[in-house]
Amino acid sequence: MRVEIEKIESKIPESVKLMVHEETESIHRLAEFIEQENFRYMLLSCQKDDKIYQVQCREIYYIESLMEVQYIHMKDEIYCTRRRLYELERIxxxxxVRASKSVLLNMAKVNQYKPIAGGIMMAEFENGDGTYISRKYLKGLRAKIKEGLL
Incomplete structure (x- = not known):
């Protein structure tokens, strides 16, 4: 099956048109999935205290990689996963966005960006937590902000 994606201006409402040979139950489920925008609220499996949890990706502030374990920082909780940072970045x-070699940042959760000496920036969140954005990744982050991808 072929998929076409067309970028439109932000003032035009987004829509999807499914062109199918036959209306099946799976096509109806796909349409419902799209209409409810479930694709925007993906769940991620992670661990804490030897228990497995499903967290909503939109509630993640940032993900930090330390010693082959990825720590998922939420408002009041920290979970972990063994999935590699590059795998998480892809899904x-x-x-x-990548904020440094060891951090993925949820731009939708950032309250403010503050410049720090040496060309790096600090992203601060509503819960008082924060993480650094390295010079290497700053250009890509600025481009996303300017494109209005949030």
Whole structure:
């Protein structure tokens, strides 16, 4: 099956047109999935205290990699996963961007960006937490902000 994606201006409402040979139950489920925008609210499996949890990606502030474990920082909780950062970067929604070699940042959760000496920036969140954005990734982050991808 072929998929076409067309970028439109932000003032035009987004829509999807499914052109199918036959209306099946799976096509109706796909249409419902799209209409309810479930693709925007992906769940991620992670662990804490030897228990497995499903967290909503939109509630993640940032993901930090330390010693082959990825720590998922939420408002009041920290979970972990063994999935590699590059795998998470590939499957997470577009508001997640690389902020440094070891951090993925959810731009939708950032309250403010503050410049720090040496060309790096600090992203601060509503819960008082924060993470650094390295010079290497700053240009890509600025481009996403200017494109209005959030």
């Amino acid at each position: 997470l929604p577009p508001e997640f």
